[in-house]
Amino acid sequence: MLAPPAIRVRDLRKIFVVSQRDPGLKAAVRSLVRRAKERIAAVDGISFDIAPGEIVGFLGPNGAGKTTTLKMLSGLLHPTSGDLAVLGFTPWKREKPFLRQITLVMGQRNQLVWDIPAADSFELNRAIYGIPAADYRRMLDELTGLLDLAPLLKKPVRNLSLGERMKCEIAAALLHRPGVVFLDEPTIGLDVTMQRRIRAFIAEYSGRTGATVLLTSHYMADVEALCKRVIVVHHGRLLFDGELAGLVERFTAHKTIVIRLGDCAADLRPYGEVVECEDGRATLRVPKADTARVTERILADLPVSDLTVEDPPIEEVIERVFAQETA
């Protein structure tokens, strides 16, 4: 028998009513009496299931409805309509057993008390979540090891760097060993090493505890490293739900052929669109269906020392997805 999904979303909608007015004094006076309201659908009928233990990337440009969805899933926002269940609970009811099993990390301001060492905030979370002392000790030791927190625990949080603070935030958010983890841009503003560290940690946490993770990120490296499956939203609607590889397959009509030649003297235009050619390294964009034929011709016609066929970078694919949708 299939396990029930950890997260179940059906036709989820969130409409915000926003007041607005034209610029100018006349409009300002008019707005005193009558305010124009506009209904904005931040999330406009999306549906998906996430199985227990899955790590899913939740992608979309700014304003696509990602954060609104995460807020509804964690119980901070009441949906305008639709069905929603997380671990069998209705999130907006914010029942204590539900809150004990989830966590939401948003930016760098959540769990930690600014003026005191992170260790004190951790201890507070122990009391808030009623974590038995032995479990707390064990979990803290494990998190300290995995995230290398030992040198940070005794420093006031305000003296920590952005990356250090994020590590502590994530640790604080996971002390109660949540079964569902919502991460909104967990690596934003961090350097590449720290991003890699956090990424590895998220994979490790999910692997060891079987936690379900829904993650938004602007860094495709996060998504590529962690998520087999992605859900793409735009203008509050679901654009794509499936394997990351499938996203590339579906939204790219081209492949990239990179060849190494002696120089850039040869005319490459007959083979495809020349993206660049520098120091004898040329990048061509060719229609996906023609890739095999073009490759064959290049190898036959040109003195090629190396040739690779690649999918375009995932950033480019995503950009194209949004551009197509906007157009």
Add this chain to the structure above:
Amino acid sequence: MRRRPAGPPRASQAPRSGRLADLYAQELKTSLAAMFQYRAALGIYLIGNILEPVIYLVVWTTVAVSSGGSAGGYAPRDFAAYYIVLMLVNQATYTWVMYEFDYRVRHGSFSAALLRPVHPIHTDIADNLASKVVSLPLMAAAAGAMALFFHPAFPTPGWAVALFVPSLVLAYFVRFFLDWTVALAAFWTQRVSAINQIHFMAVLFFSGQIAPLALLPGPLRVAATVLPFRWSVGFPVELALGRLTPAEAIHGLAWQAGWLLAGIVILRLAWRASVKNYSAVGG
């Protein structure tokens, strides 16, 4: 990390009251630690809380002296006693949750509180108590210094001293729940400071801070009896000064208990509505 599946969590087996006591102990420790980081700010704020009653005391002493030795039944030594006790009671029951809420809602930091499996009021009560732990000894020292200078008179019977303690505890919670409920306005409007200002003026006037309530004209005295502000500051002060009969004292405690119950009911309803509104419009 051990390979133990996450959730449902093994909550502590301690009884609920034990868990709450643990929570309060941790919240108190955290708040105290944070407070010590701001010793200077705390000191400046306390000076303000001492100066205010001293100013009223000097004004009313001057009025009493120029009116032939007393005003509204208060001689200078009675005013001294009144304002010294008022300073302590006001300090003991004072809250700043309105400013906190305004900040939290504006900066979206309330979301974190809503995600926790405990009611956020517990954090605020513990934080408030922590500040009292730090400030009350200093205020008591200030009260001692004022007593040396102004020679207060305390013709207080023993039973009134005994009733002062429960009346202070009731006053604390009446004021806390009222302020917390008013602070919820931050969920509904961006102009919280205007609401705070009105509330602050009402407290100043009807709690007996500007003048002992006995000095107010009749209709205002009636209003002060009905409104909750007297029961959150003025009443314990009157009790400590020995100005009430036993019947008036019991009557007052009943009013306090009534306002406490009403406050809890109103707070619960307002909280539910506020969170609903917050979750409808977005945090």
